[in-house]
Amino acid sequence: MSDKFSLLSTAAFLAVAIGSPALAQEAAPAAAPAGQDAQSVDDQTADEIVVTGLRGSLSNAANLKRSSNQIQDSIVAEDIGKLPDTNIAELLQRIPGVQIARNTRGEGNGYVVHGLKQVMTTVNGRQLFTVTNRTATLLDFSADILSGLDVYKTATADQIEGGLGGLINVHMARPFDFDGFHIAATGAAAYSDFQNKISPRLSGVVSDRFETGAGEIGVLIGGQFERVYSGGYQVSTNAYTNTTSLYDRDGDGTFNVTPADSGDTVQIPSQVRPRYETGNRVRSTIYGAVQWAPSSDLTIHADVTQSHSGGHSFTQQLSVQTDGATRGTPSSFVYKDAPNGNVPDSYTLTNAVVRSVTGASDNPYDTLSVGVGFDWHSGPFKLSGEAAYIDSSGPFYSRSIAIQTRAPTATIDLSGRTPTVAVSGVDLTAASSYTGSVTYSDLGQQSIGREPSFRLDGTYELNGPITSLQVGMRYARHRAINDVYSIGPTVTLTQPIGSVTQLTPNDLFTNQDVPINQWLAIQSRYIMNQDQTRALAGVSAVDQPYPLTNHYDYLENVWAVYGQANFAFNLGLPIDGNLGLRYVSTKNHQSVYDATLRPVSGEASYNNWLPSVNIRAKFTDNLFLRLAYSKAITRPDFGNLSPALVLNQLQLTGSGGNPDLQPTKANQYDASLEYYFGKSNYIAGSLFQKDVTGFVQKFSVNETINGQVYSISRPRNTGSGTIKGFEVTYQQFFDFLPSFLSGLGFQGNYTYVDSALPVVGQSITVPADLLSKYSYNLTAIYEKGPISLHASYNWRSKSVQTNFADNFSRTLWNAPQQSLDFSLTYNLNKHVSLKFDATNLTSAYQYQYYGTPDIPTVANQLDRAYQLGVHVNF
Template identity: 60%
Template sequence: MSDRILLLATTALFGAGLCAAPAQAQSAEDPSGQSDDVQEIVVTGLRGSLESAAALKRNSNQIQDSIVAEDIGKLPDTNIAETLQRIPGVQISRNTRGEGNAYVIHGLKQVMTTVNGRALFGTTDRVAHLLDFSSDILSGVDVYKTATADQIEGGLGGLINIHTARPFDFDGFHVALTGSALYSEFQDRAGPRVSGVVSNRWDTGAGEVGVLLGGQFERYYSAGYQVSTNTYGDNNTLFDVNGNGVAGEDADTVTLPTQVRPRYETGDRVRSAAYGAVQWQVSPQLELHTDVLYEHSGGHSFTQQLSVRTDGATGIGSPTFKDGTTVPATYSLANPRIDSVTGASDNPYDTVNIAFGGKYQSGAFTLNAEASYVRSQGPFYYRSATLTTRGTRADISLEGDTPDVAISGVDVNDPAAYSSLSYFEYGTSADGREPSFRADATYEIKDSPITAVMGGFRWAHHRAIYDFFSAGSSAMNQPISAVTNPTLDDLFTDQDVSTNQWLAMDGVFMKDAARTRTLFGLPLDNAANDPGSHYDYRETTLAGYLEGRFAFNVGSLPVDGNFGVRYVRTDGEQTVLVADDNGDYQPLTGGEPYDNWLPSVNVRFKFTPDLFFRLAYSKAITRPDFGNLSPAVILNPVSLTASAGNPALRPTQADQYDASLEYYFGRSNYAAVSVFQKDVTGFIQKFYADEQINGETYSVSRPRNSGNGRIRGFEVSYQQFFDFLPGPFDGLGFQGNYTYVDSALDVIDIPQRVPADQLSKNSYNLTGIYEKGPISLHVSYNWRSKSVQSNSASEFGTLWNAPQESLDLSATYYVTDWLSIKADMVNATVAYQNQYYGTPMRPTLSNQLDRSYQLGFHVNF
């Protein structure tokens, strides 16, 4: 897109409006049921959403932060993971096309996720894939940073509760409809985004009944352009560095990657959902409800990569080195191997979440009960075709953030240049399912320091089934010229690289699995599953808890909060297939039960009606991944080594300490500072240890509970609307937060403690807001400092992500009190995702993320 078009789009985004914004009533009740004196808040636009979120934070019985959707379908982010980045203490990472996916809370990626209080997970993982859930299905998100005894266990970092709407959330008949076009600049194409909900409630002879139905569909296009390398290594055979006429001496060592890879990646993702809820107020004492949520995510990715390799190459001349290192700034190779690799993947996932429950209240006694069933399943398919040639020369630069390679002596766009071909594909099948039941009872006590006593239990039976297959070919039934095309020829928007275009397999063939298999002479059906990769895990958990709530005065100081303990027993059994002496696969089962006691306490001191100080302690666990619990052992009698899973793994545990000071001034304004520390024990890592097997001592690699660690930090949050300013500036507002997190973890084979994966030491969010009359504008900037992508014991160091940023713009224009027009721009600066090994002297990835635009309307009445 040209700068002129960008300027026009930016100008349109911040256009003026005509008339006043509509108001909508929405409850600020905490869905966990742990609020006190929460009042219904009339919200208008973004400010109203922030007011509701501030009320949730203020009235919660634990430390939490929330995002409340202005209306269903009006959050600016396309998926829930991206929504989370706006909450203090939450950091997200993005895939190579810029979509938000993984997330950490207070430095830990072991996070429990629930939807309307029920466990949510992705296929055979314990965590949810929030990339697959559109933000359009939300009425809000709560992030609980301290635990209470009644909440489901399983998260060290915290608990994320996603909630969808129910009919009793609205006064009566309610309709909301959103439609927009979402445009990818890199792909130069737009996809639809549509969502809607209709709800009503009626008084009948059998009580009040409410029904809500909603749906959502979007096709999201995205892309990423990059140059990358593989890991670095020492080589002393390529160059005669010391000039004595002999290569191969220690003095000839250079530290460089064996591949440099320019790459185009494009893709699209279909996200769709259908959901409904029924509520029935049978009597003043009894209310019943049913929730149903079906969600589909179909992701497709297409990559075209040119890999310039040192395989069989020789060095030309002597490289120029970066100061004080053996890393070359520039170097040249003769006869490099060149691979054109075209890849495609498909990952259609489906999640079903069904629940039926009720609430009975009689006087001081309340009973909540709910039965639910969750299933998440879907395959993942990947296929790649590689064309190979050799060049006369490759000139490589590692000087800046972006590695660069110039090729000569071969036309990489000529089909006749490529002499060999290979094809490989693999697929997985993953299926997770969980029926569960929980019951919670509360007894309110008047005129007592103990204001309520709670107790309850939860039973769940989880099953995870996984399979894998692979196939390959070195033949193709068409000439290369008939199935290939040149790639695009402009890799980045703001810098030049030497190699922008090469020959690659046509997407018409690679994106269609059946057509690909026909092209390479493979059966149309999937290959047989690999029995050695199969597992079937069954886990039954039974948890019970007791919790007390209290409120009393210490002198003239009001104090309230909660304390409790949760007991949980986990009984898991995993079945895998292991080859016997005849090569036949037989089932092998293993697993051990274990118990955990999880105390928690949250205390709030009300220095004034608007100034609170909170203290909290809790013990938390996260269970091992299902794939690590295999009882199978694969032996190598020649080397006396083995690899295995570990059914005896125990959960990783953390003792968590939190404190928070919060000051509220006005319905939407507050300032808060909090500190936290997590002492973690039993990190799960793979490493070798000697074990006696069949009378022999084997060195066995298996996941084991080992290292400990500490994570500590603080957060600062501030939110205010400047109503005291003279018009028109009284519509200005600001929201900002800063998080500092320091982590030190034990990792096997690394002598010093290292930072936690995906964690930045510093991060902040700044949002400027203007809301007045019909106009609602906001500009949001998100920044995080460098973070660990993966820790490594390699002498070349940890893989680091360089600092990352995102600038997002949004504008809403209210045409009438029920119709608004909305425009968004995401990643306005077309930011990069850069990585390096140990030091920026060893760059390994420069990936430019897509910029997207959205223009649409919203109807609400």
């Protein structure tokens, strides 16, 4: 207890005395939260300066942070369609304590808060999920129709449970957020540097309010459409394995003997593969909301959102078999120095197998969200409720065709951050070279997620130290269904190789020394269309049947009730906050099939008491100390509970679920010191610690399947571990500077997070997945007259991608990553503005390695993108 008490009671004294304590405000569509103090937006004086633009949005975000009854950070749009990034995941990297991950094409597609990826995501307080994941994949949601978002880093009893890292609430506007008629629209053209293509991006919102004989009615209609082109260039390996059959490393005259001679152990990958990857993603949303106020004390709302995300990717990969039964004959080994002396710097193979693999995938899915609710108040009583339904479903398909040849000589180089391979004696651009077998791979997945829910919340306001009491309940019934098939036969093409192939681009990593830049590959038209792929491979045109052993049907019923007391009193200095308790009862039922195709079902239930307390002490009107404690749980992702095993037969990898996963629990301790000054300025520092039990991490082990060794990744519960750290944030506009320099501003944050989680059956600890120990974000801002610009640089240190259970030295690490983005807005008048955005200006690389940088596995160059658009509002 002493360490925890020390954490909560320790905070550095921060004081900066620049500017006035007054706050500034813009009439933004995002509503301020309950529990605002005397400095809140509702209490500002009429003669206060009103700021707009980027500065106005930052001022509103600072005010939301200041007035919140818990530790939070926010992003507020200047107007609908004017958030600074194109998808929500990329928005989040601007917030301290939040780190994002990017896919191989450079798009932000994952995030962790305070070191944990288990984050509850809501839209206007309503839970959001994606098919079989509890956390929404925010890559698939455009930022164009949002009015802002909040990241809550401490819990309150009235919020939905399930987030260990925190809760992200996304704001979608409602008609009563505006004073009257409002229209906002954005049109832009985006350019992908790698694909050399231009794509459209359109969004718009129309809202109005009407006085009728039945009360005031507001109607809002919005929509968004965009096509996103992206690309990535990559050289990679698969997992390294130990072998004693390659080379007489110890010089005793023998190797490849039984029993194995450990002195001949060599650690190498089984493949080295340069690859081009391009993506084409369509995102569209239709959103409608109605509010009706039949009287001054009752408001009824209804809204519906229909969104579609259609992701398509196309890859061209050259795979050289560097280990295994078909690798060829090895020779000419050159070894690294310690500590990884059994990993060669380079070696040569004769008669090596070379495969040109062309693949594509489609991941279209649709999400429907419907909600109907009310807000009623009478004197000290407030009552609100909402019934909601979410349906998210869609298939995932991928297919590939591999044509094969042999190279008289292949030289593998593992000496740098980019693994490379060079071949000689064969023309990789000639159809006549590919005379070997052809491998076809086909994977299909169908997933459905559905959840009806209902909540009811009541508040009774009091006079005295207890300012209000809150009680409420929530019920949710979630069903997740998943089916998977996967095949990989050897086939004979129905057409000659020369008539169905084309040359790849020839600019792979042109700024690095990569020996192979171009080869022959199956034409894209035969791969992008699944029917044509199957016809070329000579297989059935219909989808394969889904094996029952890969089926699961999961049903979860959750009841939650809570009580919370909000308080405010004076103990020599003003103290306010909340104290609450949430009780959650979870019952689930799972249906699967065993290896003999017999149906197997099981049930489980568990109950959790989740206390929370948030305290704010006001040393002055501008200097606050916040202390918080909460207990949290998160349930396993539905996809992680699936018994299905999906194999990639070309890359010799696979992934599967674990139906025995249990919920993860955490005791959470937070302290934050915040100082506000000037119109938009503040500096804050916070400490946090999470004591985690049953953390779920993915571990990889080698498994032999049908005589072939695969690296299989599965999730497991670990024991107890700790995540702790601190973050510092500073935001200021330099009004005191003369003339045009007074438009300068700065926003920066730094986060340190340390994690130590146990490995099942071993005495070691490992870092949490996707967590960087160090990260920071620096944003330079200028806003004066019609010009508004900002440049943001983000950096994060190395992080674990996947832990390797049987050998921590083979844990897959992401090397440090960086990004530099730029945005410029020019306001033609108060209604029309032009905007230019550039992302990943440095065309940064992603590097991955096993254990240490001496064992490289991935070098991935990310796409650079530009966007030019116009925004109008009335």
